[in-house]
């Protein structure tokens with residue numbers, strides 16, 4: 300570009316600290332981002348990884364940068380042009396290996412929310428179609444590239460405070476411990492986040508109601524493995540069990556991690572599983588092969604996939620995803636005022652429900668006189684669903700939906716404990732008389748075995764990260780006369 304100073308890569312590389320000013324390149328542009336570092340939504344430490352070099356490999360990892368708003372933030376910091384221009388920059392960038400190149404193929408029916416890392420949700424019609432979600436269409440929530448794990452050489456490590464360290468191959472795990480099956484729903488904390496962003500922007504994947512699914516998981520009890528490592532409830536030095544994934548952030552080397560309280564990990568009633576099977580087949584790559592944790596009744600983030608290490612500890616996991624992510628705050632808290640230490644990590648999520656059919660965009664016909672709704676309801680902590688209420692007039696009048704039989708292996712609806720799986724439901728409701736309205740708002744809300752209800756609107760539970768949205772689920776559809 301005319302009039303801008305030209306800099307070589309070597310010159311840019313000298314600007315790596317605030318003292319020398321922090322420069323980065325993007326395509327052929329050279330930018331002095333010193334003043335932006337403290338304002339970076341992804342944190343100062345992350346942006347500093349690009350200091351003195353190109354941001355492109357990092358933006359390849361964190362693709363939320365690939366949008367005009369981010370380019371608009373960067374442009375005012377432009378100070379010059381890279382020697383050799385766009386062609387040299389492109390060649391340097393292409394030489395970097397794509398860390399997602401080893402990711403598996405995905406079923407085309409999954410609705411992708413991001414490709415790298417892959418995040419895809421199940422269409423509503425498929426959720427409502429079967430009490431157990433087929434593995435190929437089960438939602439995928441990945442934060443990092445899928446790790447290459449060779450089952451043959453895989454070893455699970457168990458270690459930490461009060462534990463006799465163990466190293467177990469998959470076949471040792473299978474032969475030493477009894478096999479258990481648990482039918483459990485996994486739901487992401489961000490499920491239905493898209494309704495929150497309609498109130499006010501939130502940060503996160505724009506999930507509709509499909510970041511949820513139910514499977515029959517097969518594996519060994521975490522409790523049995525912890526007992527074999529000598530852990531007991533009576534050890535006051537151990538309060539939490541950490542799970543570390545084998546998936547690594549290529550920029551920082553951090554692995555995915557989370558933790559649950561020891562009491563849940565050891566409880567015979569909580570059914571926490573180290574699963575090597577999903578729906579009767581060996582776990583597939585996207586869902587955590589060869590071994591993952593399944594923490595029934597707890598938010599999906601704690602069910603760590605590609606499990607590498609279990610660590611007993613006096614404190615919670617220090618991982619980003621335990622400390623500075625899956626937490627909810629008062630609606631007035633924003634990214635400048637958030638104090639992550641002030642809220643506990645989400646474990647048991649609140650009661651929720653969603654309409655899966657009819658799908659958004661369906662045109663209803665007044666001549667039909669009625670509409671059939673299908674969907675799911677679920678609550679955390681093993682609380683069963685006792686009732687699902689539906690409305691076809693925006694919530695003015697209600698009827699009870701018919702609860703469908705539980706999936707194989709799950710207890711009856713309304714159980715006080717151990718109801719790890721969702722309840723599917725159906726209802727047929729009247730449509731307004733011909734000639735009245737031009738649209739219809741269908742609504743669902745559920746009640747769990749603790750008589751918890753769902754809040755009627757999203758606004759009051761809005762939070763900056765867009766998690767645990769369990770407001771009444773509404774679908775507004777045009778009504779043809």
Ligand code: HEM
Nearest residue numbers: 332340341345346348349354357361363369372373502550
């Ligand atoms: C998020 C700007 C460099 C890692 C963001 C967001 C903006 C931004 C505007 C919020 C996007 C959204 O959520 O919609 C920039 C600019 C950069 C830069 C202008 C360069 C000058 C980097 C680098 C890294 C990085 C080099 C990593 C090594 C992240 C992460 C988030 C983020 C992890 C997500 C935070 C979250 O959602 O919790 N960045 N960024 N950024 N950035 Fe950057």
Ligand code: MTE
Nearest residue numbers: 438439440441442487544555599600603604
């Ligand atoms: N485990 C690892 N190692 N890496 C991850 O990115 N994502 C978590 C959890 N376990 C994740 C993980 C989140 S947020 C959810 S909701 C579930 O996995 C999703 O499980 P699924 O992809 O099998 O549906």
